[in-house]
Amino acid sequence: MSQQVHTSSREAPGLCRRTFLQMAGAMALGAGATLALPRRAPAALRGTKLHHLQWSSFVAPADDEMRRMARDFQKATGVEVTIETINMNDLQARISTAIESGTGPDVVQMFWNWPQLYGPNLVDVDDLAEEISRRDGAYYAQLVDSCKVGGRWKAVPFCFVGNAIVYREDLFQQAGITRFPDTWDAYLEAGRKLKAMGYPIGQAFGHSLGDPPSFAYPLLWSYGGKEVDASGKVVLNSKETLEAVKFCMAFYKEALDEGGLAWDDTSNNRAYFAETISATLNGVSIYFVAKQKFPHLAKVSNHAPNPAGPAGRYHMHLTQEHAIMKYSPNVEAAKEWIRFVMQRDNFTRWMEVQEGYSLGPTPYWENIEMWEKDPKLDPYRRLAQYSRVFGYEGPPNAKAQEVFAKYIIVDMFARAIQSGDAQGAIAWAESELKKVYEA
Amino acid sequence: MAVRQRGWKKFFGFYLPLLGFTVFTLFPFYWMFITSIKPDQHLYNLRISPFWTTRPTLEHYQFLFQRTLFGHWLLNTLLVAVVSTAISLFCGILAGYALARLRFRWAGTLGTAIFITYLVPQTLLFIPLTGVVDFFHLLDTPWALIFTYPTFLIPFCTWLLMGYFKAIPRELEEYARIDGATRLQAMRKIVLPVAIPGILSAGIFAFTLSWNEFLYALVFLSSPQTKTIPVGVVSELMRGDVLFWGPLMAGALLGSVPVALIYSFFVEHYVAGLTGAVKG
Amino acid sequence: MAKQTLPESQVGVVSYPREVAAARPWSLAALRRRLATWLEDERVLFVLLVAPTLLILVAFLAIPFFWGVWLSVSDKVVGRPGAFVGLQNFFTILDSSIFRRTVQNTFVYTGIATIFKLVLGMALALLLNRHFRFNRLLRASMLLPWIVPTVLSTLAWLWIFDATYSVLNWILREIGLARLLWQLGIAPSPRGFVWLGTPGLAMGSVIAVNVWRGFPFFAITLLAGLQTIDPELHEAAEIDGAGGWARFWYITLPLLRPILTVVLLFSIIVTFADFQLVYVLTRGGPHNSTHLFATLAYQVGVISGKLGQGAAISLFMFPVLLLAVILQLRYIRRET
Structure with missing residues (x-):
């Protein structure tokens, strides 16, 4: 029923089967005889049913495109894939119950470093992850840290949901800024002028999984602050962290919209459309919606990467991976399905309908034709290289996920802003970190 | 009690507070309504008054019915609410009658035990509960909810009806017994008809709670067409950092209409039913 | 036969x-x-009549509950077998400042919300108990907040409290109050308040929504109680010269006490365990100032996967509540 409702008008079914067969052939050739690629046995898989659980994408056509792939996959292999989409915030409740009761979806979309958390309950997918990497090149660092648990691939990297600063060129020009600031200090300087004009910069600091951490972590890193060092020792309380927090306090006071402490992921989108802010760190969703509903805003908007700090330029994008649950009786079909989704033609189309919202898992996707269409999205193209996952640069594990879920880093900044006591906020965060890491 | 005050005293003592309550209670509904008929461009425009719109539109309602499975969700929610309410009433009537009327050594303890099930926190127990539901092969069917909702409906129904049954004079029942009726017959033919307002109010209470439930519905159901209104609406219309305010509010309004209708029919009975419970 | x-x-x-x-x-x-x-035989009949209830409660409540108790004394993490660790989880959470904050929040939230629900509910019940036109319509519409699916009505409130589009701020701005409050240093900006972003205000907002949702239930239940009170009692008291307040205090309130205690008990328990409201409005933010037991348990148990600790958090108050409820019920039973 859902498939009927969500039917996309952009179908070209004939093409898909052909390209599928071509791809299959090409992959077998490219892989060569040395590769122990499992021989495809569609006959054995025929009739299998797969349940695929994922978020409701910010960009609805992306979900339609997944359903299109599911239909084509069924035509090609006889495997029926049901795509279930739910609100991103509710995914973990479903995953936990599925694992504990040993029943549920076969393929689950994971976010960030969830494979570290659920690793023992996921099927090893070394063969598939490496096969794709041989075709498209090495995965970006954040995906490797997220998906590789104890040396094994527990999930197949899927994509980045990139975030960049979307800003109003017209307002920046009015403030006399012709080039987007390249350092945090210059950005603060620009923000002062913009706020004086009545157009502050927008940034969320609430308890929300997207925007607040996407800002807080990279800011910390770009000043050289870290939760833990490479050995896993808590090193948050440092000169570098203090610098980052102090910058943030000044930034909030002099350049940001005061509403930010309450904002969640959705707030800056609305503020941008209400034309009360001049810039904000966000996914392409703002630009995407603006193009459809607020074309005058889209025309004067542009994108830029995060400014750099003394220790470099960082981002923390949302990453997505596909994992196969251990309890699933359909592991082979599930692998086949993920392989199908990651095929170049399918993945390209999926990226295209999102117009830059998602970035590919390897540098190969930086150069596909899609990026030529809209020069305003060009900054997104190469954003994935700056991205790290929380817990950087400690060894990847589930503890950083707990710190993240408790919003300790976000709250450190929010506390400092609210209390004016940078040292106190850091000390609080450090003690909470120690409880997690040294437990 | 008739209103006996006059003039300004009546105004400040009666009409003004009543107006205050009405505004406080109903404003969010007005807000839902106005949001649901505004075009997006107006929704996000701070310069125009947010209280009305010059360009009302039904596009959000259309979206709800054409691009989501709202109709299915509505029917599912209705089915689940009706059946789980029926089960809860059945159990509640029997247990309430037994606890109120029959002499049994452990009756008091059992009544307390049934009440304290309310203390069991739901937020984490959905995980083990999933195991139980799966054991009975109920996952992804409406039965998963139909059998689990009574766990939080029965206790209230039982307690409400207990109070009500206690209020019904024992003599009524005893006359029937002298005429040769069995206990069960007396209960069915004498006690239950008198208790109908109480049963109605317990039923409405149970119906409302099952209509609202979110967590179990989220966890136990996976096919898009089996979901209930709260879960379906949230899953399809909250897309990360884009909330579809228009359809969300349209869904909220349409999601409360059926219950509101039932209430307006039964509210007098409901009050009467609770009255019975109070006497007990 | x-x-x-x-x-x-x-x-x-x-x-x-x-x-x-x-x-x-x-x-x-x-x-x-x-x-x-x-x-x-009464005993046989008793057992038969309570059997369906017990069956459902045992299968779908008792089993998961005991599993939950076991979780709280184990180091269970999602997908991995847990081992018995005694009261370790309880010590760990007590050591967390977030948890201690949560305890405080929950009591503040439950306490204030219950008082408001009680007072407003009682006031509304007294108003609705009079005879006036549209009485019936008003009674039905007053129940609306209680019957909309919580998640959805809370979303409407999220929209009302929105940092940019808050209609409350819009009103404050239109009547010129926002600027004044800003100049007095009360509001953070001439655009109004940041409802869900300032710790005190956020808690206030969350409580307001809870009261909005919950007081109609109080009102209608108490209204039912009011209707059982014999009007002659009031008339007699009036002849004896008792004022409105005295009549309320010495006649209405004592007669309402049985239903009041039951409704209060239900309400306190449900408020104490509230989840959806905070989950939708603030997720415990700003910096944990609105976390309740249930939302924190969800965050620790589900999001971080530490089921043992999550269970410990959600069961932390269980013994206290249990005792309170048993005493209260015994008291009610003795009263009637």
Whole structure:
């Protein structure tokens, strides 16, 4: 029923089967005889049913495109894939119950470093992850840290949901800024002028999984602050962290919209459309919606990467991976399905309908034709290289996920802003970190 | 009690507070309504008054019915609410009658035990509960909810009806017994008809709670067409950092209409039913 | 009695000749007769009547509950077997400043919200108890907040409290109050308040929504109670010269006490365990100033996967609540 409702008008079914067969052939050739690629046995898989659980994408056509792939996959292999989409915030409740009761979806979309958390309950997918990497090149660092648990691939990297600063060129020009600031200090300087004009910069600091951490972590890193060092020792309380927090306090006071402490992921989108802010760190969703509903805003908007700090330029994008649950009786079909989704033609189309919202898992996707269409999205193209996952640069594990879920880093900044006591906020965060890491 | 005050005293003592309550209670509904008929461009425009719109539109309602499975969700929610309410009433009537009327050594303890099930926190127990539901092969069917909702409906129904049954004079029942009726017959033919307002109010209470439930519905159901209104609406219309305010509010309004209708029919009975419970 | 059993015994014919059936002590007719006398035994009937309730409660509540208790004394993490660790989880959470904050929040939230629900509910009940036009319509519409799916009505409130589009701020701005409050240093900006972003205000907002949702239930239940009070009592008191307040205090309130205690008890328990409201509005933010037991348990148990600790958080208050409820129920029972 859902498939009927969500039917996309952009179908070209004939093409898909052909390209599928071509791809299959090409992959077998490219892989060569040395590769122990499992021989495809569609006959054995025929009739299998797969349940695929994922978020409701910010960009609805992306979900339609997944359903299109599911239909084509069924035509090609006889495997029926049901795509279930739910609100991103509710995914973990479903995953936990599925694992504990040993029943549920076969393929689950994971976010960030969830494979570290659920690793023992996921099927090893070394063969598939490496096969794709041989075709498209090495995965970006954040995906490797997220998906590789104890040396094994527990999930197949899927994509980045990139975030960049979307800003109003017209307002920046009015403030006399012709080039987007390249350092945090210059950005603060620009923000002062913009706020004086009545157009502050927008940034969320609430308890929300997207925007607040996407800002807080990279800011910390770009000043050289870290939760833990490479050995896993808590090193948050440092000169570098203090610098980052102090910058943030000044930034909030002099350049940001005061509403930010309450904002969640959705707030800056609305503020941008209400034309009360001049810039904000966000996914392409703002630009995407603006193009459809607020074309005058889209025309004067542009994108830029995060400014750099003394220790470099960082981002923390949302990453997505596909994992196969251990309890699933359909592991082979599930692998086949993920392989199908990651095929170049399918993945390209999926990226295209999102117009830059998602970035590919390897540098190969930086150069596909899609990026030529809209020069305003060009900054997104190469954003994935700056991205790290929380817990950087400690060894990847589930503890950083707990710190993240408790919003300790976000709250450190929010506390400092609210209390004016940078040292106190850091000390609080450090003690909470120690409880997690040294437990 | 008739209103006996006059003039300004009546105004400040009666009409003004009543107006205050009405505004406080109903404003969010007005807000839902106005949001649901505004075009997006107006929704996000701070310069125009947010209280009305010059360009009302039904596009959000259309979206709800054409691009989501709202109709299915509505029917599912209705089915689940009706059946789980029926089960809860059945159990509640029997247990309430037994606890109120029959002499049994452990009756008091059992009544307390049934009440304290309310203390069991739901937020984490959905995980083990999933195991139980799966054991009975109920996952992804409406039965998963139909059998689990009574766990939080029965206790209230039982307690409400207990109070009500206690209020019904024992003599009524005893006359029937002298005429040769069995206990069960007396209960069915004498006690239950008198208790109908109480049963109605317990039923409405149970119906409302099952209509609202979110967590179990989220966890136990996976096919898009089996979901209930709260879960379906949230899953399809909250897309990360884009909330579809228009359809969300349209869904909220349409999601409360059926219950509101039932209430307006039964509210007098409901009050009467609770009255019975109070006497007990 | 015999007439009634006849059709049943005919069913028996299908498998046994009638005479044989009658001769056997376990024939359907005999069984039925024995059942009838058996059912006259109060203890048997009691067990039979509470059986369906117990069946459902044991299968779908008791089993998960004991599993939950076990979790709280184990180091269980999602997908991995847990081991018994005694009260370790409870010590760990007590050591967390977030948890201690949560305890405080929950008590503040429950306490203030309950007081408001009680007072407003009582006031509304007294108003609705009078006779006036549209009385019935008003009674029905006052219940609306209680019947909309919580998640959805809370979303409407999220929209009302929105940092940019808050209609409350819009009103403050239109009547010129926002600027004044800003100049007085009360509001953070001339655009109004950041409802969900300032710790005190956020808690206030969350409580307001809870009250909005919960007080109609108080009102309608208390209204039911008011209607049982004999108007003659009031009239007699009035003749004796008792004012409105005195009549309320000495007649209405004492008579309402039984239902008041039950409703209060239910409300406190449900408020104490509230989840959806905070989950939708703030997720515990800003910096944990609105976390409640349930939202924190969800965050620790589900999002971080530490089921043991999550269970410990959600069961932390269980013994205290249990004791309170048992004492309260005993008190109610003695009263009636």
